[in-house]
Amino acid sequence: MKGVRWSLWILVAFFALVGLFALQLSRPKDDTVASTMVGKPIPSFALPAATDQNPGLSSADLADGKPHLVNVFASWCVPCAAEAPQLAELQREGVPLVGVAVRDQPDDLAAFFQRYGNPFSRVGADKVSQLQFLIGSSGVPETYVVDGRGVIRHQHIGMVRPEDIPDLLARLKDAQG
Amino acid sequence: MIAEFGLAALWLAAALAALQLVAAWLGQRPGGETLALLVRPAAVTQALLCGVAFVMLLWVFARTDLSVLLVAENSHSEKPLIYKIAGAWGNHEGSMLLWVTIMAVAGGLIALIEHRLPEKTMLATLGAQAFVGLGFYAFLLFASNPFARLFPVPAEGQGMNPLLQDIGLAMHPPTLYCGYVGLSIAFSFAVGALLTRNVTPEFAKVMRPWVMGAWMFLTVGITAGSYWAYYELGWGGWWFWDPVENASLMPWLAATALFHSASVLASRDALRTWTVMLGVVAFSMSMIGTFLVRSGILTSVHAFAVDPTRGTFILALLAINIGGALALFAARAGTIAEGERFAALSREGALVINNVALSAVLGIVLLGTLYPLVTEAFSVRVSVGPPYFNPVSAIFVFPMLAVLAVGPLLRWRRDRLERIKGPLIAIGAAGIVVLLAAWLMAGIALLQLLGLALAAVVAVSAFMPLRGRSLKRLPLPVWGMAIAHFGIAVALFGMSVDSAFTVEKLTAADVGQSINVGPWQVRLTAVEPVAGPNWTALSGRLSASYKGGPAHELVPMSRTFWAPPQTTSESALLTRWNGQLYTVIGGGTADGRWQLRLWWKPFVTCIWLGGLLIALGGFLALVGRVAADVRRRVATRKIAVRRAEVATA
Numbered sequence: 001m002k003g004v005r006w007s008l009w010i011l012v013a014f015f016a017l018v019g020l021f022a023l024q025l026s027r028p029k030d031d032t033v034a035s036t037m038v039g040k041p042i043p044s045f046a047l048p049a050a051t052d053q054n055p056g057l058s059s060a061d062l063a064d065g066k067p068h069l070v071n072v073f074a075s076w077c078v079p080c081a082a083e084a085p086q087l088a089e090l091q092r093e094g095v096p097l098v099g100v101a102v103r104d105q106p107d108d109l110a111a112f113f114q115r116y117g118n119p120f121s122r123v124g125a126d127k128v129s130q131l132q133f134l135i136g137s138s139g140v141p142e143t144y145v146v147d148g149r150g151v152i153r154h155q156h157i158g159m160v161r162p163e164d165i166p167d168l169l170a171r172l173k174d175a176q177g
Numbered sequence: 178m179i180a181e182f183g184l185a186a187l188w189l190a191a192a193l194a195a196l197q198l199v200a201a202w203l204g205q206r207p208g209g210e211t212l213a214l215l216v217r218p219a220a221v222t223q224a225l226l227c228g229v230a231f232v233m234l235l236w237v238f239a240r241t242d243l244s245v246l247l248v249a250e251n252s253h254s255e256k257p258l259i260y261k262i263a264g265a266w267g268n269h270e271g272s273m274l275l276w277v278t279i280m281a282v283a284g285g286l287i288a289l290i291e292h293r294l295p296e297k298t299m300l301a302t303l304g305a306q307a308f309v310g311l312g313f314y315a316f317l318l319f320a321s322n323p324f325a326r327l328f329p330v331p332a333e334g335q336g337m338n339p340l341l342q343d344i345g346l347a348m349h350p351p352t353l354y355c356g357y358v359g360l361s362i363a364f365s366f367a368v369g370a371l372l373t374r375n376v377t378p379e380f381a382k383v384m385r386p387w388v389m390g391a392w393m394f395l396t397v398g399i400t401a402g403s404y405w406a407y408y409e410l411g412w413g414g415w416w417f418w419d420p421v422e423n424a425s426l427m428p429w430l431a432a433t434a435l436f437h438s439a440s441v442l443a444s445r446d447a448l449r450t451w452t453v454m455l456g457v458v459a460f461s462m463s464m465i466g467t468f469l470v471r472s473g474i475l476t477s478v479h480a481f482a483v484d485p486t487r488g489t490f491i492l493a494l495l496a497i498n499i500g501g502a503l504a505l506f507a508a509r510a511g512t513i514a515e516g517e518r519f520a521a522l523s524r525e526g527a528l529v530i531n532n533v534a535l536s537a538v539l540g541i542v543l544l545g546t547l548y549p550l551v552t553e554a555f556s557v558r559v560s561v562g563p564p565y566f567n568p569v570s571a572i573f574v575f576p577m578l579a580v581l582a583v584g585p586l587l588r589w590r591r592d593r594l595e596r597i598k599g600p601l602i603a604i605g606a607a608g609i610v611v612l613l614a615a616w617l618m619a620g621i622a623l624l625q626l627l628g629l630a631l632a633a634v635v636a637v638s639a640f641m642p643l644r645g646r647s648l649k650r651l652p653l654p655v656w657g658m659a660i661a662h663f664g665i666a667v668a669l670f671g672m673s674v675d676s677a678f679t680v681e682k683l684t685a686a687d688v689g690q691s692i693n694v695g696p697w698q699v700r701l702t703a704v705e706p707v708a709g710p711n712w713t714a715l716s717g718r719l720s721a722s723y724k725g726g727p728a729h730e731l732v733p734m735s736r737t738f739w740a741p742p743q744t745t746s747e748s749a750l751l752t753r754w755n756g757q758l759y760t761v762i763g764g765g766t767a768d769g770r771w772q773l774r775l776w777w778k779p780f781v782t783c784i785w786l787g788g789l790l791i792a793l794g795g796f797l798a799l800v801g802r803v804a805a806d807v808r809r810r811v812a813t814r815k816i817a818v819r820r821a822e823v824a825t826a
Contacts, residue, residue, distance in 0.1 A: 023554055
């Protein structure tokens with residue numbers, strides 16, 4: 001019967017599939033969701049102040065000619081507490097740091113700053129993850145390099161580890177030029 | 178000791194599977210008749226030992242024996258007993274043991290009762306079953322030992338995912354595994370038939386109840402899984418084309434085609450190649466599904482603990498079992514004799530279209546599920562969702578449903594359309610009336626419109642084959658077919674109405690505020706804290722009235738579990754005959770209001786009701802076939818007894 005020919009093709013297709021599976025298994029899995037907003041201007045927004053310690057944050061604050069680090073965080077997020085020393089070091093280096101507090105409460109935030117320090121010049125309250133969605137952030141913490149014209153230049157997903165600091169500083173420098 | 182006893186039983190079962198394989202192999206050779214006698218007892222003993230191992234696992238979970246690693250990782254002494262026991266298979270190792278146990282029991286059962294096929298084919302089948310089983314034993318014993326000990330013994334277990342503490346979900350894996358394993362039996366029969374060049378109507382008859390049973394379990398599993406996702410995830414949707422949903426849908430599609438094919442082979446001796454091929458494909462889809470879920474190469478809401486060794490192991494099993502069977506098929510496909518011929522316009526012809534369409538949908542789902550993997554190999558990230566799956570599968574599903582309406586009315590071998598003119602006009606009229614009626618209601622998209630019309634067509638046609646027949650004497654399988662086809666119409670109706678007429682409201686409400694959603698007026702009367710056995714919750718009290726009627730209370734919750742810490746939303750549903758009110762409460766907003774999400778979903782319950790009707794149809798067909806088989810056995814025995822009496826007289 002003519003069955004022989006097409007059954008060979010099925011066999012070939014099957015082993016191609018096994019090859020694909022093997023290839024994917026052998027690669028480390030990258031589950032991060034990269035923002036498609038990198039390279040684009042940050043959408044216009046205005047967030048109210050998250051606590052009475054810092055003023056709120058709007059898109060105009062970011063387009064003041066200097067590059068900024070925008071840290072998307074929350075007091076209820078454990079890695080956000082873990083990255084606090086690194087953010088403090090960036091602040092000592094003179095980096096302009098602004099925060100976006102996602103789905104947070106003023107009291108919790110104040111306690112969080114009390115405990116881990118407050119490296120931010122401005123902290124906007126993003127109550128319903130509105131800004132978070134606009135800039136393509138899928139979780140906390142994430143840190144964005146935004147240049148002086150308000151264009152998102154880089155997205156750092158996950159906590160800032162000590163070894164990430166030189167990279168972030170280099171990207172800020174790039175954003176300046 | 179219990180754990181060691183279980184492990185020993187598992188090793189012994191594996192040894193018996195090896196014995197079964199070797200004896201089946203050597204027993205086929207001249208002079209191997211004595212060895213061949215070992216095969217069936219080995220299969221039965223293997224089933225018993227595997228059952229013992231599984232009971233031991235249930236036992237250590239029931240006792241919360243924290244010196245067993247699996248218990249410590251997945252259980253907690255404060256958990257209700259039923260979830261402690263269900264926890265035994267709510268994890269990778271335990272679920273694999275469950276799989277192997279069901280497979281061994283099914284293998285033991287065919288060894289015990291099946292005598293219709295030539296012994297040679299039976300040996301090859303049991304050998305194939307042992308071969309597949311051995312792979313899974315190796316996987317369990319070397320890469321996923323459920324009985325591994327933990328030292329030092331921890332003071333408390335690490336709990337179980339709170340999302341999984343749900344009775345429906347406790348039953349979900351066993352149901353799906355019964356389906357997958359039933360397909361492994363069909364696979365073994367197909368391999369046995371190919372090896373011994375014995376693709377006959379008898380083979381189809383023997384295989385059919387297993388496929389039918391597997392298909393019924395898969396139907397229930399998919400229906401229940403869909404309902405679970407619907408009320409537990411709190412997103413208001415019932416199908417997300419998630420890789421894991423697709424992984425269960427693909428074997429179902431293959432099994433649907435398989436038992437229709439097997440029916441043709443059993444009663445008409447046609448579609449031999451189709452039946453064998455689908456027998457191999459159906460189990461392949463189960464294994465590919467298992468691989469996709471367990472290896473973690475696709476991102477899905479069903480995340481199992483991912484371990485690359487396990488992925489590699491399952492991939493190797495997949496390559497050996499399925500690759501081997503496909504190679505065997507390629508080698509033997511030419512030797513399968515062509516069955517009985519039939520005209521294009523005949524019931525066989527309609528069933529071939531059914532096979533082709535189901536295979537096409539299977540291909541579409543497989544492609545959509547794997548496409549992200551293919552592009553990822555070229556470092557491009559994509560995700561494939563409803564905009565692809567819905568219209569592309571509809572291209573094949575809609576014509577298939579039209580054929581489904583006509584096919585059962587056709588005669589075997591050859592038919593003329595004039596003969597069934599009356600029923601065809603009735604079916605067509607039903608479709609056109611509904612199409613026009615739905616079209617007049619503004620704002621319905623094309624797919625929903627066609628879905629409604631086809632639901633009417635299929636519903637009317639489902640009972641046409643019963644025309645002019647005595648309902649009392651109608652065989653159960655015919656009832657089963659009518660009910661299952663009607664179930665498809667009911668489910669399709671639910672899907673179309675839900676997607677066309679659902680009303681959604683997302684709002685932040687003050688206590689005391691009223692919200693209108695569709696015909697409902699919902700008032701948030703109170704928000705209060707509640708405590709459960711292992712969670713605390715924020716619960717909202719809603720008072721809902723339908724078109725100004727009496728008020729009903731709904732209590733959606735946002736639960737926080739503490740072991741492990743996690744928040745889930747418990748939706749509250751109110752079911753009426755014509756739909757469901759679906760409510761979810763989120764957290765509070767900064768200004769003291771509460772996030773509420775409300776849906777009115779007309780006739781959404783028809784989706785699962787339809788699924789259950791489909792499964793019920795399968796159940797009736799299965800009972801009908803098994804009862805006929807039992808009657809036949811009893812009759813043969815009586816004849817044998819009578820003959821013996823005559824001979825001695």
